[in-house]
Amino acid sequence: MLETIDPGKKISKEDYKEWFPRLKADLRALQQKVREAGVPVLILVEGVAYAGKADTIRQMADALDPRGFTVHSIDLPTVADEERPWLWRFWVRSPSRGKIALFERYWYIRVLEERVEGRIPADECTYAFQEINQTEEMLADDGAIIIKLWLQVSREEQKKRLKRVAEDPFREFDPRGGSLKAYKKYDEYQTAVEEMLVRTSTHAAPWIIVESDHPRFRRVKVLQSVCETIADALNKRQANEACPEKEKIERVSVPALEEMPKVLDRVDLSLSLTEEEYDSEKTALQAHLRELQFHMVKQRLPMLMVFEGWDAAGKGGSIRRLTANLEPRFYDVYSITKPTPEELARHYLWRFWRRLPRSGHIAIFDRSHYGRVMVERVEGFCSEEAWRRAYHEINEFEMMLYRHGVIIAKFWLEISSEEQLQRFEARSNDETKQHKITDEDWRNRAKWDAYRGAVDEMIQRTSTTFAPWTIVEGNCKRYARVKVMKTVASTMKAALGR
């Protein structure tokens, strides 16, 4: 999940100067609405050391009317905390209705710092995630708005900041500051953060990831997300109360940051292989894959591969090359098209549960359960609530597979819009390939931007340590096919422990 984030996003000084004061005014106006509506708001700011948590709190506090908010800074538990159930210190700090509570760190300290530093037993985490979700659900059911911000900084940026602090003569102001310890455990923390994001990004209280290498970007995204979440929640509340006379609350007065670079923008589509490179790599890889498959069968490991990508991105071709030399008794390719009436009549995950691989078998999904958050979302085949809920559902589904021992590899085949157009035209002009291009493909193409936004969110929200997405640069088919084969091989190798 975090590897898909670009913590280095920035905005210009000019935009910042124009937007930030406006967002502060927005937040202050919303605070008034929060008071009127009488809902409690919890804003939880989490992040590794020196991610900018304190500054984030400061900026929000600066925008707010001091009579309506409180700030809580949570550190490791005191003796008094430890003498109570661990959630006690959070419960007693609940804001009252109409008030905003800003928390620098919250109960996630339990599943991050206390976990990584070994202060709690290993199995405690399973309980903790459950209790966190239960408690957030209780608070949300009671009307609370819970906003969870994760400030993500890159390894390099964190190191720079820690060094700067070490040289600060006043560093003693921060009792735990200046230590490079946290930096040394960067990877351990990232793994713990990943699991936390997956297990606790519920529909009631999803995480918002804030790219935080650049303070201007961080500040703007934080205020914008907070304002939008509060406005959306209040509007929903009004709609439920069915007060049509009430005016809809404006979300924010600045342009959407969604226009910022996406995961897909960072893909280098110029990557390519020559015919010769391809031929030699392909033959070796196919032989190697057959050998690896043999060991997968022997060790009875089940594997699931998911292929998603633009129309004409080359999913079918990649799958064919991948499986060319595999033993067919132990793999199945499922082409997922429009659901049958039987499938439509059930939960959307049903058709994928039915197609799960057995021990020692490989199931390859040519299109998959991700349709829920792509085509069904963009075409309006399901409600917004349904596809929003689906990210968490899909993560939980894949977590269940992972717990059973299923090895998961997911591929997004990326091509440029121009490349797609060329391929469409080539197909139309080639009689043997005309069946592969339909009116629907052209209609989908017209919605390129909407799909691109959905794909971006999908990859960010569902790329997990146990089921990561691999983005495949697909303008050169040869390059794409080799990358798919290489990734599958290395995934299998890791699973086999060799």
Add this chain to the structure above:
Amino acid sequence: MLETIDPGKKISKEDYKEWFPRLKADLRALQQKVREAGVPVLILVEGVAYAGKADTIRQMADALDPRGFTVHSIDLPTVADEERPWLWRFWVRSPSRGKIALFERYWYIRVLEERVEGRIPADECTYAFQEINQTEEMLADDGAIIIKLWLQVSREEQKKRLKRVAEDPFREFDPRGGSLKAYKKYDEYQTAVEEMLVRTSTHAAPWIIVESDHPRFRRVKVLQSVCETIADALNKRQANEACPEKEKIERVSVPALEEMPKVLDRVDLSLSLTEEEYDSEKTALQAHLRELQFHMVKQRLPMLMVFEGWDAAGKGGSIRRLTANLEPRFYDVYSITKPTPEELARHYLWRFWRRLPRSGHIAIFDRSHYGRVMVERVEGFCSEEAWRRAYHEINEFEMMLYRHGVIIAKFWLEISSEEQLQRFEARSNDETKQHKITDEDWRNRAKWDAYRGAVDEMIQRTSTTFAPWTIVEGNCKRYARVKVMKTVASTMKAALGR
């Protein structure tokens, strides 16, 4: 929870003959509505061996139109099942929209038989509960109606049935039948069942406990509960769709079984102690309690006691006698009255979180968080949805305390309506006690039956192995006080492991 259930409830042959055919007709009519509404219905029938699961399924199947339902009998996993994630065999059996699926046993087999028989590792249960709740939530979010029936038979009745089966020459029809093994593990199963009921009685899919010693009662209660749940769910759906022209669906055509005997009816209020008995017991117990408290402090064990009961049932007097000889630095009595504005402005559990005992301390709640499901329910201070949700919330809350190590004892002080009247009148006539009786007490008294129903449901739903309710026969104050002291002493003793 289960100890509060009277599995021996019965109804007369005449009532059965009149009601049962009507309920069957109701169910069949509802099946038509289910088809029209296009919602899938899962009816899960669980219970110990020979609780009557098969007959329950048979009776429902008999009532239904065969084109609209399927029956699934789940046994221990096959090889094909074990090669997939454990939830696979349930997912693939999902009913389609508009259909009813009847399951003889369901995923609860995992946390009952597979658990008790040691077929899964111990920590697997924690995950299983989580995955069960997630999956039920997914299905419910997708529109499914999930009805979970637990058929409870008494130890004696189960033994009788097992014996009868052992003597049956055709017992081989049931491949696993005739074994007394299950009976021998009765207590182990009951503990596992208790935990299952607590952890998976969610708002989305609560358990219905069916008293099953008598087949007539079981059959009627099953059909009645199933019909009511389906009708309520369909009505709610209609309300959400805002189709005012649609007629409300009738729940059932027979009288409510709620008129049946309650937990409180089984309380023997004639129990009493003479003045002499009381004096000698009291003095010894108070000395003993002080000694036990000393060890609780030494071992740093926190304890929570909850006192609930009718007005004038003697809560205050019992608490005074209990604490008379305790060391006051290590206990606190909290009298819970109307919430303050500060408390009203937060989640109802907040005021109780704030009053949790520290290590080695005792917190005594004179009235408690159970107000949510009694006074707030009966007086309409919170919505029906809120108090229905509260049973699960309270169980989860107490589970968190238990996990931290808090020892919990809960007392319901029961008196008869006549006894209350006498006490009220005595208070009114005694100048020194007039302040103890208010108009509100009289108003509450007028709602005796409504409160009695609420208390009954409260005790049934929240008496757990880790936080059991003790019902105290309170017509004789001396008897009540001694029973409270004795119960506290034995709870402390058990906690101290002595």
